[in-house]
Amino acid sequence: MSLLKLANVSKEFPVGGATRVYALDDVSLSVDAGETLAIIGESGSGKSTLGRLALRLIEPTHGSVHFQGTDVLALPPAELRRLRAKLQIIFQEPFESLNPRMRVADIVGEPLAIHQPNISAADRRARVSAVIEQVGLAPDMARRYPGELSGGQQQRVGIARAIVTRPALIVLDEPTSSLDLSVRAQILQLLADLQTELGMGYLFISHDIHTVRYVSDRIAVMYRGRVVETGPSERVFADPQHPYTRALLAAALPVDPDQELPPARLVGEPLSPTQRVTGCVLYGRCPVSEEKCVQIDVRLAPIDADRQVACVKPGAPGS
Ligand SMILES: Nc1ncnc2c1ncn2[C@@H]1O[C@H](COP(=O)(O)OP(=O)(O)OP(=O)(O)O)[C@@H](O)[C@H]1O
Numbered sequence: 001m002s003l004l005k006l007a008n009v010s011k012e013f014p015v016g017g018a019t020r021v022y023a024l025d026d027v028s029l030s031v032d033a034g035e036t037l038a039i040i041g042e043s044g045s046g047k048s049t050l051g052r053l054a055l056r057l058i059e060p061t062h063g064s065v066h067f068q069g070t071d072v073l074a075l076p077p078a079e080l081r082r083l084r085a086k087l088q089i090i091f092q093e094p095f096e097s098l099n100p101r102m103r104v105a106d107i108v109g110e111p112l113a114i115h116q117p118n119i120s121a122a123d124r125r126a127r128v129s130a131v132i133e134q135v136g137l138a139p140d141m142a143r144r145y146p147g148e149l150s151g152g153q154q155q156r157v158g159i160a161r162a163i164v165t166r167p168a169l170i171v172l173d174e175p176t177s178s179l180d181l182s183v184r185a186q187i188l189q190l191l192a193d194l195q196t197e198l199g200m201g202y203l204f205i206s207h208d209i210h211t212v213r214y215v216s217d218r219i220a221v222m223y224r225g226r227v228v229e230t231g232p233s234e235r236v237f238a239d240p241q242h243p244y245t246r247a248l249l250a251a252a253l254p255v256d257p258d259q260e261l262p263p264a265r266l267v268g269e270p271l272s273p274t275q276r277v278t279g280c281v282l283y284g285r286c287p288v289s290e291e292k293c294v295q296i297d298v299r300l301a302p303i304d305a306d307r308q309v310a311c312v313k314p315g316a317p318g319s
Pocket residue numbers: 013014015021022023041042043044045046047048049050207273
């Protein structure tokens with residue numbers, strides 16, 4: 001059974017009058033224990049909306065969200081709070097997500113106080129100390145305030161707070177993009193080590209191809225609220241099929257001469273997020289689109305046992 005399963009999820013934000021932002025459109029995905037599914041796509045493609053939806057910080061307009069087989073959207077508030085111990089989130093800006101007036105030990109211990117109020121103060125202190133050490137912070141950091149720490153140390157505190165309740169899944173929303181390159185590598189290594197140790201699933205949101213390539217087992221490539229390609233990362237990186245994936249990878253990485261399809265370069269301008277799209281979302285920017293792409297409903301379809309692509313003609317010439 002998947003840890004997290006989103007089925008046919010859509011999210012529309014009303015933005016005045018009858019106007020809506022179509023942030024997510026019919027997205028289905030799952031994350032298993034111990035694996036990292038990376039969500040990649042340019043700004044505004046719907047990545048953060050997806051992450052917030054997975055935790056029910058916002059609710060979808062359509063579709064379902066299941067966590068360990070439980071219908072998350074049907075949970076009453078008390079049970080949703082209980083589930084949050086198993087389903088955590090780490091944000092991009094560690095400092096903004098940490099209360100500047102609380103000491104590190106209290107920040108890390110807070111989820112325990114909420115989710116496991118019956119454990120003794122001594123046990124809680126012991127758990128907090130162990131987790132602080134587990135994320136590579138010196139014991140004396142426990143007494144400090146977030147403002148006294150570096151960006152990398154602050155993110156370690158964010159990670160400690162997320163793992164203290166032993167979650168099964170963590171949503172990581174651009175967890176390293178505010179960090180320097182060298183610190184970024186250390187935090188990614190820490191996240192990988194913790195995943196091996198604790199067997200957590202990660203939903204890893206990023207717009208950075210290099211980070212995604214390093215961390216992910218599978219990827220889902222998003223454009224304008226839809227997943228346009230998904231599969232095992234190694235294979236998607238080696239042989240991208242969707243014109244958007246081909247353009248995204250070609251802009252950031254040297255093109256592998258063995259890949260089946262040539263790289264693509266996007267043309268034109270993106271559609272407004274308030275425009276409802278019935279055909280292909282890349283129409284107008286796609287170098288291989290045809291008249292029919294504006295009309296037909298191009299959804300993800302399997303191209304083999306574990307890859308799916310939303311394009312009727314990924315291999316078209318002229319790209
Ligand atoms: N509360 C909201 N009200 C209105 N529109 C919203 C809201 N939240 C997100 N959006 C819009 O939904 C779309 C998807 O946004 P989202 O933040 O999920 O994208 P993203 O891929 O995470 O982008 P970024 O990398 O810039 O964070 C965007 O057009 C955004 O402006």
